Amino acid sequence: MDTDTDTEQNSREVYLDHASANPVLPEALQAMAPFYHSLFGNPLSLHSWGSTAREAIEEARTKTAALIGAPSQGLLFTSSGSEANNLAIKGIAFARQNQGKHIVISAIEHFSVLQSCKRLERWGFETTLVPVDRYGIVHTEELVKALRPDTILVSVMHANNEIGSIQPIGELSSLVKGHSNAVFHTDAVATAGIIPVNVAELGVDALSLAAQRFYGPKGAGALWLRRGVTLVPQIDGGVQEGGRRAGTEDVPAIVGMGVAAEAAMVQLNEHLAHLIPLRDRLLEGIPGAIEDVVVTGHPTQRLPDNVSFCMQFVEGEAILLHLDAHGVAASSGSSCTSRALKASHVLLATGHSHEVAQGSLLFTLGKENSMEDVEYVIRTLAPIVSRLRRMSPLYTKYLKGRAATA
Amino acid sequence: MDTDTDTEQNSREVYLDHASANPVLPEALQAMAPFYHSLFGNPLSLHSWGSTAREAIEEARTKTAALIGAPSQGLLFTSSGSEANNLAIKGIAFARQNQGKHIVISAIEHFSVLQSCKRLERWGFETTLVPVDRYGIVHTEELVKALRPDTILVSVMHANNEIGSIQPIGELSSLVKGHSNAVFHTDAVATAGIIPVNVAELGVDALSLAAQRFYGPKGAGALWLRRGVTLVPQIDGGVQEGGRRAGTEDVPAIVGMGVAAEAAMVQLNEHLAHLIPLRDRLLEGIPGAIEDVVVTGHPTQRLPDNVSFCMQFVEGEAILLHLDAHGVAASSGSSCTSRALKASHVLLATGHSHEVAQGSLLFTLGKENSMEDVEYVIRTLAPIVSRLRRMSPLYTKYLKGRAATA
Numbered sequence: 001m002d003t004d005t006d007t008e009q010n011s012r013e014v015y016l017d018h019a020s021a022n023p024v025l026p027e028a029l030q031a032m033a034p035f036y037h038s039l040f041g042n043p044l045s046l047h048s049w050g051s052t053a054r055e056a057i058e059e060a061r062t063k064t065a066a067l068i069g070a071p072s073q074g075l076l077f078t079s080s081g082s083e084a085n086n087l088a089i090k091g092i093a094f095a096r097q098n099q100g101k102h103i104v105i106s107a108i109e110h111f112s113v114l115q116s117c118k119r120l121e122r123w124g125f126e127t128t129l130v131p132v133d134r135y136g137i138v139h140t141e142e143l144v145k146a147l148r149p150d151t152i153l154v155s156v157m158h159a160n161n162e163i164g165s166i167q168p169i170g171e172l173s174s175l176v177k178g179h180s181n182a183v184f185h186t187d188a189v190a191t192a193g194i195i196p197v198n199v200a201e202l203g204v205d206a207l208s209l210a211a212q213r214f215y216g217p218k219g220a221g222a223l224w225l226r227r228g229v230t231l232v233p234q235i236d237g238g239v240q241e242g243g244r245r246a247g248t249e250d251v252p253a254i255v256g257m258g259v260a261a262e263a264a265m266v267q268l269n270e271h272l273a274h275l276i277p278l279r280d281r282l283l284e285g286i287p288g289a290i291e292d293v294v295v296t297g298h299p300t301q302r303l304p305d306n307v308s309f310c311m312q313f314v315e316g317e318a319i320l321l322h323l324d325a326h327g328v329a330a331s332s333g334s335s336c337t338s339r340a341l342k343a344s345h346v347l348l349a350t351g352h353s354h355e356v357a358q359g360s361l362l363f364t365l366g367k368e369n370s371m372e373d374v375e376y377v378i379r380t381l382a383p384i385v386s387r388l389r390r391m392s393p394l395y396t397k398y399l400k401g402r403a404a405t406a
Numbered sequence: 407m408d409t410d411t412d413t414e415q416n417s418r419e420v421y422l423d424h425a426s427a428n429p430v431l432p433e434a435l436q437a438m439a440p441f442y443h444s445l446f447g448n449p450l451s452l453h454s455w456g457s458t459a460r461e462a463i464e465e466a467r468t469k470t471a472a473l474i475g476a477p478s479q480g481l482l483f484t485s486s487g488s489e490a491n492n493l494a495i496k497g498i499a500f501a502r503q504n505q506g507k508h509i510v511i512s513a514i515e516h517f518s519v520l521q522s523c524k525r526l527e528r529w530g531f532e533t534t535l536v537p538v539d540r541y542g543i544v545h546t547e548e549l550v551k552a553l554r555p556d557t558i559l560v561s562v563m564h565a566n567n568e569i570g571s572i573q574p575i576g577e578l579s580s581l582v583k584g585h586s587n588a589v590f591h592t593d594a595v596a597t598a599g600i601i602p603v604n605v606a607e608l609g610v611d612a613l614s615l616a617a618q619r620f621y622g623p624k625g626a627g628a629l630w631l632r633r634g635v636t637l638v639p640q641i642d643g644g645v646q647e648g649g650r651r652a653g654t655e656d657v658p659a660i661v662g663m664g665v666a667a668e669a670a671m672v673q674l675n676e677h678l679a680h681l682i683p684l685r686d687r688l689l690e691g692i693p694g695a696i697e698d699v700v701v702t703g704h705p706t707q708r709l710p711d712n713v714s715f716c717m718q719f720v721e722g723e724a725i726l727l728h729l730d731a732h733g734v735a736a737s738s739g740s741s742c743t744s745r746a747l748k749a750s751h752v753l754l755a756t757g758h759s760h761e762v763a764q765g766s767l768l769f770t771l772g773k774e775n776s777m778e779d780v781e782y783v784i785r786t787l788a789p790i791v792s793r794l795r796r797m798s799p800l801y802t803k804y805l806k807g808r809a810a811t812a
Contacts, residue, residue, distance in 0.1 A: 012576050015455065020448035021654070029442055036435055036623065041429035046726045047735040049421065077483035079625065082643045082653035112643030112652055119642050123529075173478055212654065217442065219485065219625035219656035234640055237488045237518030247488035248427070248618065250659070251623035317452060324453040331451060 013327045014373040016171070016249025018305060019161055019190065020331055020368035025215040028259040032217065035252040043249050044240065053251045060258025063220055067214075067261040068188070068207055069198035075224045076241040077254050081189035081210030082112035083234075084223040087245070088185045088206050089116035091231030092124055092153050096183065101125045106138050106167075107349040108160050110187055114345070121149040130156075134351045136165035140175060147180040154180075157187040157208075158197065162333045162346045162362060164306025166195070173203035183229055189213055189221075193264035193270070194303060207231050211253070215367070216260030221274030261264035271367065275304040278365050278374050284308040285378040290385050292398075294356060295346060305366065310352060311359035313395035314388040319361055322384040328377055331362045419656055419733045420665070422770035425567055425596065426737055431621040436667040438623065438658040447740040449457045449655050450646065459657045466664025470628055473620075473667040474594070474613055475604035480631045482647040483660050487595035487616030488518035489640075490629040494591045495522035497637030498559050499531055502589065504561040506556025507531045512544050512573075514566050516673030520751070536562075540757045541704035542571035546581060553586040560586075564592040564603065564613075568739045568752045568768060569703030570712025572601070579609035589635055595619055596629075597616050599670035600709060601678070611635050617659070622775070623658035677773065681710040684771050684780050688713040691784040696791050698804075700762060702753060711772065716758060717765040719801035720794040723744060725767055728790040734783055761800070 024032075035056065041049025043057050058072070065072040078084045093103060103117055107129040128146040132138050137183040138156055147154075154176045160167040173184045185206040188197050192207075193214025199207055206229055211220040225231065237246030264271075279302075287293040292312040311319060316332030322328050333344045348358035363377070389395040430438075438666055441462065444602050464478070468485025471478040484490045499509060503520025513535040523533040534552040538544050544562055553560075560582045565572040579590045591612040592602050598613075605613055612635055616664065617626035643652030670677075685708075693699040698718040717725060722738030728737050739750045753763035769783070795801040 007610050017448070017451055017453065017455070020451050020458075021446050021455070023444070024442040025447040026443070036430040037432070038429070040427050040429040041735070042423070044428050045423055045735065045737060046723060047423065047730040049423070049427070049735050053427075060469065079489075079656065080641075080653035083485075083641050087653075090720045094749065110643065112641070115642035115652070119638075165663075215655075217658070218654055223652075232525075235486075235489050235492045235518070236521035237516065246492075246521070247627075248616075248624055250485065250623075250656075252623070253625050253656070253659075320452045329447070329451065329453040329455050371585035 002266050004114065011327065012373070012376050014364040015329045016365060016373070016377065017329045017331045018238070019213070019217070019362070019364035020214050022212055022366060023352050024217050024256060025263055026258050028216055028256040031259045032252040032256040035255055043251060044238070056251060056255050057249055060254045063258035064209075064261045065224065067197065067265050068192055068209065069200055070224050074227060075222050076244050077225055077249060077257070078221040078245060079219055079250065080221045081187070081208055081213070082221075084208035084210070084221040085110065085112035085187050085189070086116050086221055087231065087234050088208055089113055089153070089155060090120060091234060092185065092206065093120050094182050094227065094232035095230045096152040097125075097170055097191060099110055099154045099181070100148075102148050102150045102152065104126045104130060104146045104151055104154045104182070106130050106132060106156045108132055108136055108346040109155065110161060110189065113155055113157070113187055132349055134396055135301070136160050136163050136173060136346065137298060137301065138167055140172065143172060144175055144179050147176065147182065150382070151180050153185065154182045155185040158191040158202070159195070159303050160297070160346060161190045162360075163308045163350065164302035165298040166191070166301045166303065167382070169202040169204065177203065190303060193261065194305060199224060199226070199319050210255035211260055212253060214260050214264040217253045217256040219250050220257035222257070272304050273392065274367070276363045278308055278369055278371060279304055280361060281371065281374050282378065285374070286381060289378050289382040294352065296350065296352065296360070305364050307363040307365070309361045310347065310356045311361055313358060313398060314359050314385060316358065316360040318388050319359075319384055321382065322388070326380045326384075328380060331364070332360045333362055338398045352377065417733065418779070418782050420783055421735045421777070422769040422771060422775065422779075422783065423735045423737045425619075425768070425770035427624070428621050428772060430662060433669060434622055434662040434751060437665045438662040441451055441658040441661055448755040449657060450644070457470050459655075460645045462657060462661050463655055466660045470504045470615075470667045471630065473603065473671050474598055474615065474630060476630050480633060481628050482631070482650050483655060483663070484627040484629055484651060485625055485656065487593070487614055488621070488627075490614035490627045491516060491518035491593050491595070492522050492617070493629055493637065493640050493686065494614055495519055495561060496526060497558070497640060498589050498591065498612065498635065498637035499526050499638045499801070502558040503531075505587070506558045508534070508554050508556045508558065510534045510536060510549070510552045510557055510560045510588070514538055514542055514752040515561065515563055516595065518566060519561055519563070519593055524696050526779055538755055539793065540567040541707070542566050542574055542752065542756050543568045543608050543704060543707065544578060546578065550581055550585050551696075553582065553588065553617055559591065560588045561578050561591040561593065564597040565601070565701070565709050566752060567596045568750055568766075569714045570709035571754065572597070572707045572709065575608045575610065583609065596709060600711060602674065605630060606633070617663035617666055620666050620670035623659045625656050626662070626663035642665035646794075678710050682731045684775055684777060685710055685713055687777065687780050687782065688769060691780070692787060695788040696766050697785050700758065700773070702758065702766070711770050713769040713771070715767050716753065716762045717767055717791050718762060719798045719804060720765050720791060722728060722764065724794050725765075725787070725790055728794070731784065732786045732790075734786060737770070738766045739768055750790040
């Protein structure tokens with residue numbers, strides 16, 4: 001039954017793109033405010049304006065490190081998760097190049113990791129991509145097979161931002177440690193503040209995170225490094241962040257990150273209890289309402305806020321525009337590549353065809369979403385997909401084929 | 407007459423460290439606010455939250471580019487002036503390395519330029535430092551002499567952040583263009599928003615600026631590139647900023663930069679008229695009240711907000727601590743190096759001895775400063791310097807020597 005009339009248009013605003021952006025927590029904003037106008041000093045200044053800013057940064061460092069179960073000394077602030085990933089990959093690779101120039105990453109890493117490795121190839125580094133299974137989980141035997149005596153760095157993301165699959169990082173890192181001297185980095189941008197993240201349990205040497213993922217401000221990310229892990233800075237100049245990242249610190253954003261990290265830690269279980277039923281209703285309700293839907297990612301080892309599909313015979317971007325007209329914000333994958341309109345490397349690596357990957361649709365849930373939102377989306381999506389399929393030659397062909405074989 | 411009693415302590419708060427940090431303009435803060443909580447979308451998202459953020463960034467780009475008289479297409483946002491300088495130096499050098507690996511910069515560049523060149527030397531690049539005169543102005547003949555057939559990049563800062571000297575960039579860039587194929591970059595972090603900056607008049611191919619210098623937020627900087635100037639990105643990954651700088655844009659900070667840029671442009675003359683008399687009073691009043699003071703920087707070609715000295719026989723840091731106790735915030739040079747407690751490379755390059763450079767003291771004025779502030783500082787500084795000198799063995803020796811030759 002197609003009821004895609006204009007009557008329901010904009011009847012509701014449902015934001016389901018929390019992996020791309022989030023509003024900043026009111027308590028974080030409140031903490032940030034004075035650092036814009038009254039406590040505006042430069043943390044390096046040798047006067048009381050400076051020391052106030054310096055103390056605020058160190059407090060935020062302690063809070064942010066606590067979110068990942070780490071001591072604060074190893075944590076340095078960056079301007080984004082992408083910057084943290086670039087600094088980890090290139091910075092560690094350049095620092096260790098005398099010991100080897102081989103890097104191992106999973107085939108489904110975020111573009112900031114993938115492209116950093118690509119960039120390093122210009123300087124003679126080599127990258128091995130470890131394949132993943134259909135659920136997006138790294139093949140452990142393939143990971144071990146990829147390790148070489150000259151492997152200096154392994155990077156596997158904690159969870160995938162597009163399909164939500166959570167890697168068994170503890171297992172992977174201990175395998176890597178057992179078979180090589182590589183530094184193990186994990187991109188935890190998709191997980192820090194969302195599920196429990198603990199550097200000791202994960203057994204990692206370096207970990208990237210981003211404030212905006214847990215309702216902190218956009219301009220703050222962080223890279224944690226285990227003591228002894230050195231890196232070549234990417235931004236040279238001043239002595240900020242222990243000489244590892246020059247440039248005046250974005251004090252308000254860093255303060256906001258600290259407050260958001262603390263809140264995320266306190267509210268983690270409550271947040272999980274809120275998100276999981278919404279996620280599960282979408283994961284079950286959408287394939288229930290629409291035929292020929294492929295659920296992507298792992299059925300159980302997945303982020304509590306991640307709902308990802310491929311809608312066969314339609315383009316993900318077309319669905320997004322129709323959803324937007326109905327007040328629903330979603331994504332077709334990584335926001336860093338969503339305007340490139342290419343098939344996701346994550347979906348291809350999990351064994352989906354180019355055709356299927358074109359219909360990629362990603363919903364990421366957040367605090368303010370309700371079961372009513374979710375039901376509205378299920379109700380709204382089905383007629384949109386039907387209508388788009390009616391215009392799809394591929395779908396017509398498929399129906400004919402199905403009728404013939406029936 | 408020494409009247410350094412506690413009665414005047416903290417009687418006034420005078421912030422004279424505007425080169426290190428500034429409060430954010432109220433109108434900029436107001437414009438930023440909605441982008442933290444209601445208009446929080448990711449500019450790359452294909453829905454209305456995304457397009458709102460995208461439009462806001464493009465508006466800020468137009469306003470920021472207007473401040474430097476440039477078309478908006480060539481302007482890309484970074485997280486700081488230091489990042490912009492790193493991206494300019496390393497990015498352009500790597501992009502042009504097939505044409506040569508020689509870079510020419512002045513001896514008094516900011517550490518983000520100097521250290522970027524230093525870093526490039528690891529990859530076989532060579533840097534020539536062009537000397538400056540005692541006022542900090544680049545020797546034009548030396549600049550021309552430094553150019554070689556393999557010179558791919560020249561970078562000379564528009565004005566020096568420590569001593570305030572303004573370079574004749576238009577003259578320098580046309581000399582460079584006449585004698586080489588080098589790309590000409592200028593670090594305008596100290597000037598953009600403070601004095602007129604126009605990329606056409608300056609004749610430059612690339613220019614760095616920072617929002618915090620003109621009362622914008624700390625987390626926003628920008629690099630402008632003339633059409634045709636390519637660079638290798640430093641942060642790889644997403645397609646943001648035309649693929650030249652990955653990572654989710656810090657939308658609120660960028661919006662704040664745009665508003666602050668517009669305000670700086672509108673208020674430029676008013677601001678100059680306010681600052682110059684304050685600057686000139688300090689430049690004349692401090693050497694009038696205190697003996698053995700060396701004014702550093704150019705007597706006339708200097709920033710309207712810059713007042714820099716060397717106080718002989720005392721340590722700049724000691725003066726700062728005493729000034730702080732009297733409510734006065736100042737600096738001993740670049741905030742990026744102020745905690746390193748080394749003699750400034752700028753003062754050494756302008757011919758000052760290590761001893762004299764130790765007494766470096768930098769006041770940078772701002773909107774809210776008044777003539778009363780300035781008189782208070784002059785009145786406060788003299789007894790502090792006297793007291794410190796009384797404890798200085800060097801000063802005692804100097805006095806004896808002076809008495810003997812008198």
